[in-house]
Amino acid sequence: MLELKDVTAHYGTSQALFGMSLSLQAGEVATLLGRNGMGKTTTINTIMGIVRASGGSIRFDGQELVGRPSFRTANLGLGLVPEGRQIFPNLTMMENLVATASNHLGLPDPWTVEKVFALFPELATRIGSMGNLLSGGEQQMLAIGRALMTNPRLLILDEATEGLAPLVRRRIWEALTQIRGQGMSILVVDKNLADLMKIADRHFIVQRGQVEWSGTSAELAADEAVRRRYLEF
Amino acid sequence: DVKIGFVTTLTTPAAVIGNDMKNAVDLAMEHLGGMAGDTKLEVIYGDDGFAPETGKQATDKLVKQDNVDFVAGYIWSHVLLASRKSVLDADKILISANAGPSQMAGQLCDKNFFSTSWQNDQTPMAMGEVLNKAGVKSLYIMAPNYAAGKDMTAGVERTFKGEIKGKDLTKWGADAQLDFSAELAKAKASGAEGIFVFYPGAAGGAFIKQYDQAGLKDTLPLYSVFTVDALSLPKLQAADFKAVLGSKTTQEWDPTLDNEANKKFVADFKAKYGTYPSYYAAQSYDAIMLIASAVKAVGGDMSDKDKLRAAIKAADFSSVRGKFKFGTNNMPIEDFFLREVVTDADGTWTTKVIDTVYTDHVDPYAAECKMN
Amino acid sequence: MPTMSKRGWITLVVLILLAVLPPLFYLGGQAFYLDLATRLVILAIAAVSLNLILGYGGLVSFGHAAFVGLGAYAVGIPAHHWLYGGWDAIATLSGWLHIPLAVGVTALFALLTGLVCLRTKGVYFIMITMAFAQMVYYLIVSIEEYGGDDGLVIDSRTELAFFDLDKPLQMYALCFLSLLVALGLVRMIVNSRFGMVLQGAKGNPERMATLGFNTYAYRLTAYVISGAMCGYAGALLGNFTTFISPEMMDWHRSGELMFMVILGGAATTIGPVLGATVFIVLEEVLSSLPHPFGIYWQLPFGLLLILVVMFIRGGLAGLFSGRKER
Amino acid sequence: MTAVLKVEGLNKSFGGIKATDNLNLTVEAGELHAVIGPNGAGKTTMISQLCGTQIPDSGRVLFKGRDITRLAPHRRAHLGITRSYQITSLIMEMSVLDNVALALQAREGHSFRFLRPARSIAHLRDRGRELLARVGLADKADQATVALSHGEHRRMEIAIALASEAELMLLDEPMAGLGTQESLEMVALLKGIKGKHSILLIEHDMDAVFALADRISVLVYGHIIATGSPDEIRGNEAVQHAYLGEE
C-alpha cells in the first residue's frame, strides 16, 4: 500500500534522510522506532509532503507522492496526527474536528463527531473550548479525532500518545486495533515499545535517516541483540 | 548659458498643480526659443514631493550640484520657507511663482528674493471687500490647517466687516481630510449668509462636490479663493457638478484679461495642452519671462549681482497681467479681480472677470520689510 | 584577531568607503554628494539605534521618527530663542546645551511612552509607538511659535569644541565618527548579558520570565537607549539641514527608518547602514533619471524592494552571510 | 522536615471549568513529589500558578513560609523556583547553548551588564556545555535550537531546569517525547539530583514515577484525591480506577 524507496531529505544543507526505504501492506500496523533525532518525524513529514523529498520515490496505492502538494496527498486517504499535536489554537474543539473533516474516498460508515466522542469521552465536555486552552492530553486526543474525521485509509501517528494518561493510552491502542480491523493501515511512531509490540505487525528501526532493521513483532521480541543495539533496553 | 532651477510638486496628487506650472514654463521657453537675447536658457526641474524637507533637498541639489543661477517655482509656503536659506546663502536669485508667506514679504524679505504671484493675504482680502460690497452680513469660513490656510482666513477677516459665524480649520498634509460632511453640516446650521473657503489642489474639487451634494447652493453661496481654478473645473465639468457655475473667486489674473501677452499665452497654452491655463501657470510663465528679461538686460553676465537684481526689479517684460511692477519688498504691486465661473463659447467651464476689486494693491507686510 | 567572517569584511569595506568617498567627492567639487552622504550617515545612526530594539529586541517601533524630530527640535528651539528671543546666554554654550538636551528629552520621552507601549506586544506595539509619534507630530504642528506646519529654520548651528559644523567636511567627520560609536555601542550592548536577555525576550518572553528575568525592565532600558541614540541623530540632522519641520516625524519617516533596517538586514551590525545607504542612494539615482522617468522613480524602487524581500532572506546583509539557509 | 512549598485552598476556574478546585499540597524540603492524574485534571494549571504565569482566583501559595501567591514570575525565579514546560518552550532563534547559558545567567543577579560579551564568559559557557552533555546534547550545543528534533527539544527543557539549580523544580512531564532509552537515562539523572533539590514532578510515565517519587499525589478534577508513598498509591483503588486502569 505504501512504499518508500531510497528517500532522501534535507533541511537546508543538512541531510536528514539517507535513503529511507520501507513498505507497508494494507491493513497492517507498522511502527517506526529509533532514538531521538534519527529521522522518524522527517520520514513522516516527507510522506505527507510537508518536507520535500530530495530523492527517491514514495508510492501510495501506486500513486507517486513525491512532489505532490500535501493537501493532495492527504486527499488520497492519508491522515496525520502530527508530532506536538498542532491543534488549531484559535478554533474551538468542535471546530477543530469539523473544519477539515471530509470523506474524499467515500468510505462507508464515515467517522462522525459522535464516534470520536465515544472514543474520547473527555472531549465531549469541552466542545466550546478554544484549542489552545485544552490540556496537553486533551489536545492529543483532539489531534487523533481530527485525523480520523478526514476518514483516511492510512493513519499516521507521530508520538500520538505523548502526554496521555496510561488509561487513555491504552484506549487508543485498543481503538487502533479496532480501526485496523476495518481495513485501515496504520503507521506509528511512539516510544511505548511494550504497547506497540502488542498491536503492531511490523517494525522499522530507524538509524541516522535509514532503516537499519525491519521485522515482525515476533522477530523483534526474539532478537535481543537488535533491541540492545538500536533501542537499548 | 544660464540655468534656471524650477522647484514644484511633480509627485503626489498635488502634482496636478506642478504639472500645470511645468507646462507653462515649457511654453515660456518655447516662446523664448530657449534664448534670452544671446544667452541660452536651460530649465532644470526639482520635485518637492509636497513636503518642505524634500523641497529643501531638491533646492540644495539645484544650487550645489547643478549650479543654477536662478531658483524659481514653489507652490507651497512652507516649502519656500524651508528652501529659502539654501538659495539666498549661495547668493542666487530666488523667485516664487506662487507661494507668498507673510514672512518673506515682511521680516524675511531679501534683495535676492522676488515674487511673480502675491502675498497670501491679498487675495482673500479682496474677497472680503467683495463680500462687503455684496452686502453679505455673515460668513462661515473653512480652510486647511496650515500656514497659508491661516493666512487666508486672516486675510478675509482683515477686510470683511460682517459677522464670522464659524470657522473650521481641517487636517492638511499627506493625509489631508477630504470628507467635509461634518463641517458642511455645521456651516449649514450656523445660518451664515455665505461660505468662504480656501482649498487648493485636489481638495478643491472634493469640496465643491460635497457642497453640491449637500444642496447648499441656494442657502449658502460659495465664495472661494484658490479653490475653483482651471485645474478643478475640467473635472467638475466632466462630472457635471453644475453647482460651481456662477460661484465667485478673486484673483490677480484671469484668462480673459485683455492684453497681447495674455492672449498669446492662453491661446498657445490651450492649443498645446488642451486646457485653460491656471493662475499657477500664468505666474510661472511670468517668472520665466521675468528671468529672461533680466538675463537679456545684463547680456547673460551673471557675475554682477547688483546689475542683475536691478534688471529683475525693473520687470521689463510683458506680463500676462498686462502690467507688472515690484514693490519695495520685491512683491508685485498689482490689481485683483472678481471672477465668476462661466461657460465659454465652446461650452468649456472657465472664469471671467466681472469686476476689479483692488487696483495697484500693496501687500500688508511691505512695511515690515527693512530692505530699501 | 580571529579570522573575519564574510559579513565582517563587508562591514569593513562599507565603512571604509563611507569614510573615504564622500570627502573625496567634496574635494573634487561635488559638494552635493557630501551632503547626500551626511544625510545618509545620520539616517544610518537612527537606523542603527532602531535596529537595537527592532532587530535584537523584536520591538518594532513605528514611531522612531519622533525621536529624530525631537532631537532636531532640541537644537532648533534653543537656536530660535537665541536669535529671536534674546536668550543670548545659551548661545555661547550651545553645544553643551543642544546635545544633552536632545539626548535627555528623547530619553525621557522614550521612558514615558515606553512605560505604556511596552505593555503591548507585536503589532499592537507597532501601532502604539506610531500613535505617540503622531501625537508629538500634531503637538508640534499646533505650536505656532516654532513654526507649526511650516517648520523652523535653524539660523545658527550648534557650537562644539573640535568640530565646526558650518564646515561640511567637519560636519561629515562628526557624523561619521558618531556612526562608528553607535555601531560599536550597539554591538557591545547586544553581545553583553543585557543583550542576551533582550534577544531571549524577543524569542520567548514567558520563558524568560520564568527563568527570572523581568523582561519589561530590560526592554524599557533598551527602548530608552535606542530613543536617546536616535535623538542624538536628530540633533545632527537638525544641524545638518538647518531646517526642521513636523514632517520629520511623520509616520512615513518612521516607516522609512524601519525599511532601512529591514532592507539592510535586521539584527545584523552593518544591516542598518547598508539599508540606509541603498535606500538613499537608490532614491537619489532613480529620482534624478531624466524627466519623466525621474518622477516615477518610486515604481522601480518599489519593485526592487519587493524583489529584495522575495529573493533575499534576512535583508541585504543576508546576501553576505556565510550561512546559506535559515 | 520543613515544607518548601505549601499550597492552601487553591482555586482557579476558566469560565465554567474548575481547573483547580480547593487544592492543597505540600512539598517537603528535598523530597521528590510526583503528581499524577488524568488528562485535563489541572496539573499544568497548578504548575502555572506555582510559577506565577497564572494567578489563582483564591487560595495561597507559600514558598518557605513566604506568601508568593501574587508574585511576578521573575521574582519567584529569584526566590528559587523553576519550571519546565510540558509543551516545549524554548528560544528557537538562539543556539542550544545560548538557551542554557541564559538560564545560568539568570541565577547571577540582574543582567544590566553591558560591557562584557556574554558569549565569552567562560563559566557560563562551560557549565552550559556540561549540562548539555548530561542530557546527551553535547554535540548539538552550537546548533540553532530550531534545527533540533522534538525529543532533543524535550531534553533541552531539562537541561534548562537543571541549569537554574533552583531550590524547587517544577517539572511538567519531562519524560514526554523521550525514547525508552532516554527515559531511563532521565530517571537516572533525576535520581542523581534528588535530595539536593525539592522537585515537583508531573509525569504520565508510571515506571518513572514509581522509580523516583518519595511521595505521590493524585490530582483529579483539580482536586487532590490521595497522597501517599508509591506503594500506597499503587494499592489505592480509587487511583487504579481513575487513572491507572487495571494493571
Place this chain on the structure above:
Amino acid sequence: MDTTLLVIQVLNGLQLGLLLFLVASGLTLVFGILDFVNLAHGSLYMLGAFVCASLTYALGNFLLAVVVALPVVGVIGYLTERVVARSLYARDHLDQVLATFGLILVFDTSAHVIWGPEGIAVPLPDWLNGQVALGSGLEVPTFRLLIIAAGLAAAGGLFWLVNYTRLGMLIRAGASNRTMVSALGIDIQMLFSLVFALGAMLAGLAGMLIAPITEANIGMGNSIIITAFVVIIVGGIGSIKGAFIAALLIGLIDTLGRAFLDDLFGLFMSSAAAENSAPAVSAMLIYLIMALVLALRPQGLFPPKVR
C-alpha cells in the same frame, strides 16, 4: 446644542465609520486571519476608486461601474496574492511590511502613470445625488445613506462568513497553522487567494463608495491605511466584530470631534485658543483613543482568542 445638527453629525460619523469598516475588515481578514501585514491594502482602496471612476465614464452609470469594478479589483487582489503575498506568508511580519511598502509604491506610481495626478471626479445618477429629508430640517445626502447601507450589509455578511461557515473555520485554522490544514487535505493556497481577493474587493468597494464624495486620487490609499490599522488595532486584530465596533467608534469620535470640539473648548478657553487647538486635538484624537485603549487593554477591545 441643536439636536438636528447632532443627529446629522451622528449620521455622518456612522457613514465614516462604516466606510472605515469596509477597509478595515479586509485588512483584518488578511492580517488577522492570513497573518499577513498588507500595507498595500490602501492601494487596493485607491485602485477600486480609480477603476470605478473610469468605468463610470465608460459605462455611463455609477452603480453599473461598481458592479463591474468589484471583480476587477478582486482579480487584482488575487494576482497580488499569487505573485507577491504567497511567498511571504511564512516570513516575518517585517518582511511583509517591506514588500507591501514596495507594492504601495508600485501601485500608487502606476496609478499616477495611468490616470495622472489630477484625480477623477465621479458623477452620481440623479436619484443618488440629492438629499433625503429624514424629518424637518434633517436633510441627508442620499448617497451617504447608501454608504451606510452597504457598510452594514458587508459587516453582516462577513461576520456570518467568518464565524458560522466552514470556510470561516478553515480560514481561521489556516491562519494559525497552514501546514497542518494542508496536511489534513485542504487546498489552503487557493483558500488564501480567495480571502485575499475578498479583502481586496472590500477595500475596493470602500474606494468606489468614497470616490463620488472625495474623487479618486492617487494619495487616497495612504491616508486611509493608517486609520484602518488604528481601527483593527483598537478592535483587536482578526476580530470582525472588533473592527466593526472600533470603526464606528472612530468614525463617530472623529466626526463629532471635528464638529463640536471647538465649541467644547470654547467653554473653558478663549475662542481664539479654542480655534487654534481644536483642529490639532481633533487630528490627534484617533491616536489618543488608540493609545488609551491599548494602555488599558493591550490587545484591543476584542482581543483575538489566540494569536
